[in-house]
Amino acid sequence: xxxxxxxxxxxxxxxxxxxxxxxxxxxxxxxxxxxxxxxxxxxxxxxxxxxxxxxxxxxxxxxxxxxxxxxxxxxxxxxxxxxxxxxxxxxxxxxxxxxxxxxxxxxxxxxxxxxxxxxxxxxxxxxxxxxxxxxxxxxxxxxxxxxxxxxxxxxxxxxxxxxxxxxxxxxxxxxxxxxxxxxxxxxxxxxxxxxxxxxxxxxxxxxxxxxxxxxxxxxxxxxxxxxxxxxxxxxxxxxxxxxxxxxxxxxxxxxxxxxxxxxxxxxxxxxxxxxxxxxxxxxxxxxxxxxxxxxxxxxxxxxxxxxxxxxxxxxxxxxxxxxxxxxxxxxxxxxxxxxxxxxxxxxxxxxxxxxxxxxxxxxxxxxxxxxxxxxxxxxxxxxxxxxxxxxxxxxxxxxxxxxxxxxxxxxxxxxxxxxxxxxxxxxxxxxxxxxxxxxxxxxxxxxxxxxxxxxxxxxxxxxxxxxxxxxxxxxxxxxxxxxxxxxxxxxxxxxxxxxxxxxxxxxxxx
Amino acid sequence: xxxxxxxxxxxxxxxxxxxxxxxxxxxxxxxxxxxxxxxxxxxxxxxxxxxxxxxxxxxxxxxxxxxxxxxxxxxxxxxxxxxxxxxxxxxxxxxxxxxxxxxxxxxxxxxxxxxxxxxxxxxxxxxxxxxxxxxxxxxxxxxxxxxxxxxxxxxxxxxxxxxxxxxxxxxxxxxxxxxxxxxxxxxxxxxxxxxxxxxxxxxxxxxxxxxxxxxxxxxxxxxxxxxxxxxxxxxxxxxxxxxxxxxxxxxxxxxxxxxxxxxxxxxxxxxxxxxxxxxxxxxxxxxxxxxxxxxxxxxxxxxxxxxxxxxxxxxxxxxxxxxxxxxxxxxxxxxxxxxxxxxxxxxxxxx
Numbered sequence: 133x134x135x136x137x138x139x140x141x142x143x144x145x146x147x148x149x150x151x152x153x154x155x156x157x158x159x160x161x162x163x164x165x166x167x168x169x170x171x172x173x174x175x176x177x178x179x180x181x182x183x184x185x186x187x188x189x190x191x192x193x194x195x196x197x198x199x200x201x202x203x204x205x206x207x208x209x210x211x212x213x214x215x216x217x218x219x220x221x222x223x224x225x226x227x228x229x230x231x232x233x234x235x236x237x238x239x240x241x242x243x244x245x246x247x248x249x250x251x252x253x254x255x256x257x258x259x260x261x262x263x264x265x266x267x268x269x270x271x272x273x274x275x276x277x278x279x280x281x282x283x284x285x286x287x288x289x290x291x292x293x294x295x296x297x298x299x300x301x302x303x304x305x306x307x308x309x310x311x312x313x314x315x316x317x318x319x320x321x322x323x324x325x326x327x328x329x330x331x332x333x334x335x336x337x338x339x340x341x342x343x344x345x346x347x348x349x350x351x352x353x354x355x356x357x358x359x360x361x362x363x364x365x366x367x368x369x370x371x372x373x374x375x376x377x378x379x380x381x382x383x384x385x386x387x388x389x390x391x392x393x394x395x396x397x398x399x400x401x402x403x404x405x406x407x408x409x410x411x412x413x414x415x416x417x418x419x420x421x422x423x424x425x426x427x428x429x430x431x432x433x434x435x436x437x438x439x440x441x442x443x444x445x446x447x448x449x450x451x452x453x454x455x456x457x458x459x460x461x462x463x464x465x466x467x468x469x470x471x472x473x474x475x476x477x478x479x480x481x482x483x484x485x486x487x488x489x490x491x492x493x494x495x496x497x498x499x500x501x502x503x504x505x506x507x508x509x510x511x512x513x514x515x516x517x518x519x520x521x522x523x524x525x526x527x528x529x530x531x532x533x534x535x536x537x538x539x540x541x542x543x544x545x546x547x548x549x550x551x552x553x554x555x556x557x558x559x560x561x562x563x564x565x566x567x568x569x570x571x572x573x574x575x576x577x578x579x580x581x582x583x584x585x586x587x588x589x590x591x592x593x594x595x596x597x598x599x600x601x602x603x604x605x606x607x608x609x610x611x612x613x614x615x616x617x618x619x620x621x622x623x624x625x626x627x628x629x630x631x632x633x634x635x636x637x638x639x640x641x642x
Numbered sequence: 643x644x645x646x647x648x649x650x651x652x653x654x655x656x657x658x659x660x661x662x663x664x665x666x667x668x669x670x671x672x673x674x675x676x677x678x679x680x681x682x683x684x685x686x687x688x689x690x691x692x693x694x695x696x697x698x699x700x701x702x703x704x705x706x707x708x709x710x711x712x713x714x715x716x717x718x719x720x721x722x723x724x725x726x727x728x729x730x731x732x733x734x735x736x737x738x739x740x741x742x743x744x745x746x747x748x749x750x751x752x753x754x755x756x757x758x759x760x761x762x763x764x765x766x767x768x769x770x771x772x773x774x775x776x777x778x779x780x781x782x783x784x785x786x787x788x789x790x791x792x793x794x795x796x797x798x799x800x801x802x803x804x805x806x807x808x809x810x811x812x813x814x815x816x817x818x819x820x821x822x823x824x825x826x827x828x829x830x831x832x833x834x835x836x837x838x839x840x841x842x843x844x845x846x847x848x849x850x851x852x853x854x855x856x857x858x859x860x861x862x863x864x865x866x867x868x869x870x871x872x873x874x875x876x877x878x879x880x881x882x883x884x885x886x887x888x889x890x891x892x893x894x895x896x897x898x899x900x901x902x903x904x905x906x907x908x909x910x911x912x913x914x915x916x917x918x919x920x921x922x923x924x925x926x927x928x929x930x931x932x933x934x935x936x937x938x939x940x941x942x943x944x945x946x947x948x949x950x951x952x953x954x955x956x957x958x959x960x961x962x963x964x965x966x967x968x969x970x971x972x973x974x975x976x977x978x979x980x981x982x983x984x985x986x987x988x989x990x991x992x993x
Contacts, residue, residue: 346866425678437876461878468878476877478870490875492859500857542877 133197136161136327137182137213137296145179151177152188153351156399159296159327164318166338169348170371170519170625175331176218177298183215184208196294203561212295214286216302220278220632222285224271230254231270232285250592252288260284261320276310280317287321297321299330303337306424314340335364335371335629349373364630372625390403392446393581394465394550396434399443405605407443411581413552416572418592419585420628421602428470430602431554431585435460435467445551458512461490466548468539470555471584472532476539479528483520484509486527486538490546508545516541516571533557533564540571542579551575552583557591569595589621589628599624603631654933679894687977689932689945693952700956707959715838721749721951722844723899723906727922728929728943729851730895735926735938736855737888738868739788741807743799744896745922747780749915751900756819758908766829770901777897780806781890789882810912819910830905840902847895852940854891865937897993898909920969924976925950931983950975 137159144152151176158163169175177413180186182193184205185335186332193200195211208215222231229246232253243309253266262280273281279302286297297318311334319341332338334508339359346356347370355370382537391413404426411417421427432438434445436455445452447463457467469475478486493500509523516537520530527535536556543551556572557565572595576582586592592599593616601609601624608631611624674975707713727744734741755773758764764772767868782800787798813819832839855861860883866874867884875881903914926938928946933939954968 411986426962435876457876458878458880467876469873475871475873478866478873480869485862487863487877489874498858500862502858515708 134161136196136294137200137329138428139178139182140192142181142188142193144174144181144186144188150351152181155191155351155353157353157356159329159348160344161294161327162322162325163327163343164315164322164341165327165329166342166345167348168333168335168338168345168367168371169331170629172350172588173348174351175348176300177328179215179298179331180487182208183213195296198558203610208599214278214295214297216282216286216297216299218300219301220276220282222270222282225269227269228257228264228266228281231281232256232288234285240521256284256288256629260287261317274310275306275550276313279306279314283317283321287326294329295325296329296617299328301333303330303332303334303424308360311337333629335367339364339367347371351541352439368626370627372622374427394434394583395446397444397446399433399445400441400594401433401438402426402429402441403605404433404602406607407433407601407602408607409583411583413581414576414579415598416576416582416584416596418596418599419583419602420587420589420592420599420624425602425628426605426629427585427587428554429600431467431469431552431583434552434583435465435619437467437469461546463522464547464549466490466543466546466551468536468543468551468553470558472535472539476529477535480526482524482529483513483530483538484523487512487542487545489525490542512541512545515544517567531561531564533560533567535583536560536564536568537571538569540575544571544575548580550581550583552585554585555587556584557586557588565591589624592616593621593624601627601631601641646859648939654855676934677973686933686935687945689928689942690950693945693949696949696952696956702958708956713850713890717948717951717955718841719906720955720985721947722838722840722952723902724918724921724925725844725944725947726847726895726899726902727892727918728925729847729940729945730892730899731893731922732929732938732940732943732971733851733855733864733891734888736861737864737884738871739888739892739901740795741784741799741889741892742796742919743780743784743803744892745917745919746803746806746810746915747777747896748899748903748918749913750778750806751906752903753810753813753819753910753912755904756822757813758909759823760819760821766826769826773849773901774894774897774956777893777900778890779893780896781893782846782886784893785882785886785889787958788885792800793859795885797973806813806917810915814912816909816912818912822904822908822910827905827908830901831908833959840906843898847898848940848944851891854887855940860884860887866954868938919931921950924972927976928979931979935983 135158139158139537140156142152142155143150149393150375155174155178167175167178168199177186181188181202182200184203184207188364193202195213198211201207201210205215223234226234229250233249234385250266255265257266260280260283262277262284264281266278269282270278281300283297284300287295306314313336318328318330339362344356344358344361345362345367347354349371354373392410393413394409394411396407396409404423407430409417419427429438433440435457437438437457438564440454445455447460447465450463452459460467463611473479478489484505488505496504506523510521513520513523518530518534518537518541520534527538530538540551553572557568562567572582572584584592584596594614597613599611599616600607601611603609609627610628611619615623727748731741731744734744751773754776755769758769758772761768784795784799787793787802788795791798793801830839834842855864863874863879864884864887866877866879867881868888871881874884884924899918904910907914925943925946928949929943930936930938932942932945934942950972953971957963957967957971961966
């Protein structure tokens with residue numbers, strides 16, 4: 133079999149950070165090639181370089197012997213590279229037909245013919261082998277069908293022997309069964325000569341379907357081999373690397389406070405099938421899991437930002453069958469969302485207004501005194517060590533780390549008993565991170581219970597008293613402090629990837 | 643295709659500095675200084691300077707007619723209804739409730755008052771109570787349509803506006819209602835220590851609006867709702883309540899303005915309401931360039947109202963009294979002022 137797409141020595145840095153370091157791999161005709169790696173290993177960066185969205189610092193790529201110019205999606209497309217972005221790029225309200233026609237048939241035509249488009253769409257769907265109602269709006273299709281539709285659209289200009297289909301995490305939000313259906317489609321396409329490369333987290337399924345796998349770790353390609361004779365365990369070893377010997381975090385005294393602040397029982401919603409957790413006073417509880425494991429939904433469900441499909445939560449001794457954020461807040465549960473810009477801060481508002489939002493009001497009743505509020509704000513900015521005297525400055529002018537600390541200060545001032553943080557240090561530099569961790573540690577020592585949802589395993593290992601690992605919408609593992617210190621992020625990464633306990637000294641929950 | 647939602651494999655610090663659209667992560671003292679200076683003076687109160695300039699121009703141009711106490715009185719009186727409606731609308735818009743119905747609500751309120759005092763021979767107090775209750779009902783209906791049904795506020799208030807117009811037309815048969823009792827007119831259009839009553843009402847309404855929005859927690863929550871509804875909701879703000887308060891304020895203001903309208907005009911005018919729609923919106927958006935740039939605010943709106951009022955009245959006194967000149971003046975003033983503010987990036991009205 134011949135190489136269709138060949139990458140040689142691709143290197144890409146973002147500032148001082150090397151996202152890709154001398155990566156070489158090739159994609160062969162008729163093969164399905166899986167690209168694996170833990171979060172931050174450079175998988176998506178690699179695909180985006182090939183698709184023309186990033187320009188690598190060095191390295192070469194060729195398609196069937198023709199050199200691929202970097203940084204041009206058009207040129208890549210011309211050479212037969214079809215890229216499917218993680219969010220699929222479909223328009224939910226429009227029909228299957230319209231989505232398939234989007235961006236192509238309107239060109240140079242004075243009259244958009246529905247009939248012609250319908251005919252073309254049906255041909256394409258048949259050719260690719262998808263059975264969906266062509267006039268249904270895309271939002272009514274299942275996730276798998278949507279992904280397959282995106283595949284069909286990527287191939288709408290025909291697919292030939294020299295085409296390469298690249299998918300960026302097409303399986304993230306699919307269940308195991310759905311993943312298999314998608315993989316069947318990819319298989320059948322590869323049999324017809326298309327070279328397929330895709331990024332995935334699903335070890336088992338990848339081993340089943342892929343002819344070859346490449347494993348990226350810290351931007352380097354540590355293996356690029358046939359899947360034959362490769363076991364899941366070996367794959368995990370490749371992904372995670374040698375066990376880390378460092379011990380993270382401070383020597384935090386174990387917290388043995390019995391008071392329960394928050395309890396979730398059988399909480400269900402979206403990809404999260406069942407969540408049980410108990411949070412104690414002063415405890416820092418971590419939540420880990422792959423994209424699509426339900427991890428992203430934990431915080432939103434716990435504070436009632438999304439509606440539940442079942443289960444209940446116990447707060448302050450009261451049982452809630454449904455919850456909205458304002459009720460959660462009144463029960464002293466605070467939420468720090470991951471999307472700072474649109475879910476957390478009020479961008480055009482001053483530091484003062486952002487900080488006091490949860491508990492507006494000063495000592496004087498019936499009159500909001502700006503002077504009191506300013507004094508209060510200064511006090512709390514000091515507490516979270518944000519060095520900014522001008523409390524009237526719009527918060528959007530601050531760095532991400534400072535914004536996050538203002539939001540944390542908002543909830544400390546409010547007196548939150550439970551704080552649920554989603555990706556608290558996303559987009560924050562190193563200095564900012566440790567300042568945030570300091571705030572959180574202080575809060576937990578004062579008795580606040582914290583839940584940290586994060587994709588950063590090292591963060592979880594160093595900051596948390598306990599980490600729950602989610603896999604396929606369920607908690608599959610409960611790692612306590614001892615296990616975390618003994619195993620470090622390696623154990624956690626393993627558990628995140630395969631969902632099953634492997635290492636010794638790890639307590640598993642049924 | 644959006645590829646900017648976070649780059650895998652890139653530490654966040656790098657990502658942050660790689661962001662181009664947003665200003666860089668570590669902003670220095672300079673930005674703070676510039677921002678502080680901008681907030682402090684000229685741009686923030688530019689409307690007052692322009693107002694002074696207008697007064698100077700008219701004082702030099704038509705000193706005999708312009709420089710009189712009666713002119714001042716006329717301007718203030720003429721703007722009082724606009725002022726009351728503007729304060730209500732500021733509250734609604736602050737909470738993100740785009741209210742298009744307030745003008746017709748005021749118009750219908752005034753013919754309702756006319757109907758009550760003539761056909762039903764009600765006394766002043768009862769009429770006032772009923773018309774104010776009517777204003778509250780309008781606000782509640784608008785907020786139910788937005789909060790319960792989930793309509794966008796523009797669509798909801800466009801709908802109620804048309805229904806209110808229909809009620810107006812049904813009440814009046816599209817004719818003026820004459821014969822308003824003298825007691826009613828004197829009660830609402832009298833003077834108090836030489837100051838027209840409508841002006842006093844406006845001042846009270848302005849102070850109430852300012853107090854609600856700036857000095858109470860619900861006011862702050864209304865602004866938060868209008869500014870970033872989802873972030874406010876996740877921070878525990880009951881956003882539907884903020885919207886209710888906004889619509890209630892503008893409905894109440896419409897009721898009060900309806901009563902003032904009847905008092906000032908003296909007859910139930912079926913077409914009076916809609917003529918307030920454009921001037922009030924113009925004053926409101928002009929107001930977002932003043933006092934607290936980027937935010938709908940009461941004092942900025944007051945500046946806007948008098949800027950437009952002095953301009954229009956001055957032109958009328960100078961002999962340019964046609965309606966089209968007033969409208970042209972309002973429109974151009976709005977475009978110029980907000981245009982400057984948008985260019986200076988102190989305002990986000992750019993779409």
